[in-house]
Amino acid sequence: MSKMVMEQTMLSEEDVSIIREISSKLQLWADVSQADVFIDCLIPTKDAAIVVAEAHPQTGKSLYQLPVRGEIALRQNEPGVLHCLQTGESVIDSRGISQENVNIQQNVTPIKNTKNQTIAALIMERDITDIVEQEKHVEVLLETTEQLSETIFQQAMTENKIPALIHEGLLLFNAEGLITYANHRAHAILIEFGHCSPLIGTNVNKLCFGRFAMEQIEQHGVVSEEFQRGNLFVKINAVCIHRGEQKVGGILLLRDLTEMKEKEREIRFKSAVIKEIHHRVKNNLQTIASLLRLQMRRSNSEEVERVFRESINRIMSISIIHEVLSQDGLDEVDCKEIFDYMCKGIVTSMKDNEQSIRVVVEGDSLFLNSRTASSLALIINELVQNAMNHAFTEASTGIIMIGIRNADGIVEMIVSDNGRGFNYNSEKVGNLGLEICHTLIHEDLNGSIQFTNTGKGTNVTISFPIPEGEKEEDDL
Numbered sequence: 001m002s003k004m005v006m007e008q009t010m011l012s013e014e015d016v017s018i019i020r021e022i023s024s025k026l027q028l029w030a031d032v033s034q035a036d037v038f039i040d041c042l043i044p045t046k047d048a049a050i051v052v053a054e055a056h057p058q059t060g061k062s063l064y065q066l067p068v069r070g071e072i073a074l075r076q077n078e079p080g081v082l083h084c085l086q087t088g089e090s091v092i093d094s095r096g097i098s099q100e101n102v103n104i105q106q107n108v109t110p111i112k113n114t115k116n117q118t119i120a121a122l123i124m125e126r127d128i129t130d131i132v133e134q135e136k137h138v139e140v141l142l143e144t145t146e147q148l149s150e151t152i153f154q155q156a157m158t159e160n161k162i163p164a165l166i167h168e169g170l171l172l173f174n175a176e177g178l179i180t181y182a183n184h185r186a187h188a189i190l191i192e193f194g195h196c197s198p199l200i201g202t203n204v205n206k207l208c209f210g211r212f213a214m215e216q217i218e219q220h221g222v223v224s225e226e227f228q229r230g231n232l233f234v235k236i237n238a239v240c241i242h243r244g245e246q247k248v249g250g251i252l253l254l255r256d257l258t259e260m261k262e263k264e265r266e267i268r269f270k271s272a273v274i275k276e277i278h279h280r281v282k283n284n285l286q287t288i289a290s291l292l293r294l295q296m297r298r299s300n301s302e303e304v305e306r307v308f309r310e311s312i313n314r315i316m317s318i319s320i321i322h323e324v325l326s327q328d329g330l331d332e333v334d335c336k337e338i339f340d341y342m343c344k345g346i347v348t349s350m351k352d353n354e355q356s357i358r359v360v361v362e363g364d365s366l367f368l369n370s371r372t373a374s375s376l377a378l379i380i381n382e383l384v385q386n387a388m389n390h391a392f393t394e395a396s397t398g399i400i401m402i403g404i405r406n407a408d409g410i411v412e413m414i415v416s417d418n419g420r421g422f423n424y425n426s427e428k429v430g431n432l433g434l435e436i437c438h439t440l441i442h443e444d445l446n447g448s449i450q451f452t453n454t455g456k457g458t459n460v461t462i463s464f465p466i467p468e469g470e471k472e473e474d475d476l
Contacts, residue, residue, distance in 0.1 A: 001052050004070060008050050009041045015119040019052065022111060022122070026055035029124075034060040038123040039111070040073055042085040049073040049081050049121070063102050063127050071099045081121050084108040088118040098125070103132045169254030175247050177203050189254045193227075193234050204252065207236070226257065233257035278326035278370075285319035310385055310433065313346050317381040321374050333373050335366040336404055342377060343384050343402065350388040356397045359384070363404035366411060372467060375444040382433035383415045383460050391419020391458060409466050411447075418457040 001023065005016050023039055030037045034057045040049040051071050056062035075082045080094025091108040098104050104125045111120040169186030173179050182199040190199065195207065223238045237253040289312045296308035320342050324333045340361040351357050368376065384400060392398040403414045441447045447464025 001069075004050070005041055005052050008043055010044060011041065011119055015113050018113055019111065019120050022120075023053035026053055027058070030055040030057045031059060033057075033124055035124045035126055036063050038068070038125070039120050040081050040085070040123060041120045042082075042118075043072070046072070047075060047082070049078070049085055052120070063098060063104065063125060064100055066100070068099050073099075078106065080106050080108045081123060084110050084121045085118060088112070095128070102127060103129045169252075169256075171199070171204070171252035171254065172249060173204050173252065174249045177205065179204060180249075186252075186254050189234060189256050192256070193229055193232055204238075207252075231258065231262070233261045275326050278322040282319050282322040282326055285315050285322065289315045289319065306389075309349065313349065313381055313385060314378060316345065317342050317377040318374050321370055321377055325370055332367050332369055335368055335373050335376060336361060336363070338373070338377065339380055339402055343380065343400065346381060346384050347388060347400070350385065351392075354396060355392065357388070357392055357400065358398075359400045359402070361402045361404070363402075364406040366404050366406050368466070372445065375440045379437050379440050379445075379462065380413075380415065382437050386431070386433050387415075387417045387419060387458070391417045391421070393420075395419060406466070411462075411464055411466060413462045414459055415462070416454075416457060416459040421453040421455065421458050 002016050002020060005011055005019065006013075011019075019039060019041070026037050026039070036057070037055045038051050039053040041052050042049055049072070051068050051073065054067065054069050056064065073081050077098075078094075078096040080091035080096060083089065083094075084091050088110045090110065091106070094106045094108060096104050096106055105128045107124045109122045110118045111122055113119050169189045170181070170183045171179050171186050172181040179199050179202050187199060190207070222240075224235070226233060226235045228234075233256070235255045235257050237255075238250060240250040241248055292308055292312050292315070296305055296312070299305055299308070320338055321333060324338060340359070343359040343361065347357050347359055380402065387400055399418055401414070401416045403416075405412045437449060441449045441462060441464065445464035447462060450461045452459040452461070
């Protein structure tokens with residue numbers, strides 16, 4: 001190596017000694033970095049460099065099949081190496097071509113002597129053949145796409161062969177903004193919108209009564225706007241086509257939104273009507289509940305007062321459903337939230353001042369339409385009232401739990417309390433509230449109900465299938 005350096009370069013013996021010492025560590029660096037490592041020295045007379053030392057990873061794959069020590073590195077193949085040797089600056093991620101014609105990426109660091117003069121370059125290389133191939137594929141794809149777009153555009157501009165299957169109105173304009181092609185749908189949309197003059201040769205600035213500006217397309221490249229005239233709505237999407245830096249024209253797509261806007265208006269109107277209906281039903285139910293409260297206050301009988309209170313709670317349970325629907329304007333409510341609000345109101349109205357009874361609603365959300373939700377609200381109302389009437393008569397504290405499980409279109413609800421419990425006989429019901437529960441569950445919900453005395457209270461289990469229409473909406 002010393003002889004090669006002395007013959008090919010203008011370095012001193014001291015410089016050669018420095019290079020020799022560094023070259024003794026090349027193998028270690030190659031193994032640690034798993035890269036090919038070289039030392040190149042400048043050949044001033046040839047504007048090139050010569051490889052004076054090399055090392056390849058012993059535990060990894062090398063880029064080279066043959067030794068390259070003594071080979072010449074040309075500027076056109078390894079520009080980063082020559083730049084480092086001539087300027088003394090490090091070069092990171094420089095691309096080049098190896099002596100074996102492999103695409104490489106080089107990190108080059110200058111080796112300097114005691115006088116701070118650059119005497120050689122330390123090089124680490126890695127193979128980037130795959131990266132270069134991917135870049136070539138992307139470049140070819142972009143070029144092909146650009147050529148295809150321009151070919152289609154030129155074909156349309158010269159021969160007007162645009163398929164008639166396009167449902168939108170299609171307009172083509174040239175670099176001056178003049179319309180050169182318009183399909184039948186574009187003619188129909190713009191005539192309906194009030195544009196009566198011939199489209200071919202018209203400047204796009206005159207479309208939609210001058211409210212569509214060519215400058216917007218040139219500035220943004222892609223423009224999308226909606227225009228209204230009376231009850232008519234038109235949406236225009238525009239895009240410029242360029243050849244390099246030069247604009248060669250563009251495309252306008254027109255879509256008639258009148259029917260869609262009309263449907264949106266009908267939906268908003270129907271939603272407002274539905275909300276108003278639910279609001280009035282809620283007000284009527286609350287009025288009935290208020291009249292019953294007035295009548296209840298006139299009675300001196302505890303039994304009559306109890307019957308009135310239960311009837312008021314039934315009415316208010318249905319009223320809450322319509323109150324939620326009047327706010328959302330939908331025909332579907334989240335029963336979990338409603339039950340929590342409803343049951344707390346029932347407990348507050350029925351418990352004694354000395355009692356502390358809590359209601360906890362937990363489990364899955366349950367969205368049902370107004371009819372199914374009303375039936376279920378009445379059932380929960382009766383079960384909570386039944387618990388308040390019988391479970392905590394001799395207790396100062398208690399808890400009522402309502403659990404909801406919605407799986408595979410089947411709803412299972414458990415209403416439980418930690419009261420004294422009771423023995424249920426289905427053949428001797430004799431209780432209006434429980435009769436209401438049975439009727440609603442079997443006839444309205446097509447479900448089943450089961451009572452269990454746990455010894456620490458009562459569990460009531462209700463199961464029913466979600467109606468098919470609502471099940472499909474939940475799945476979506």
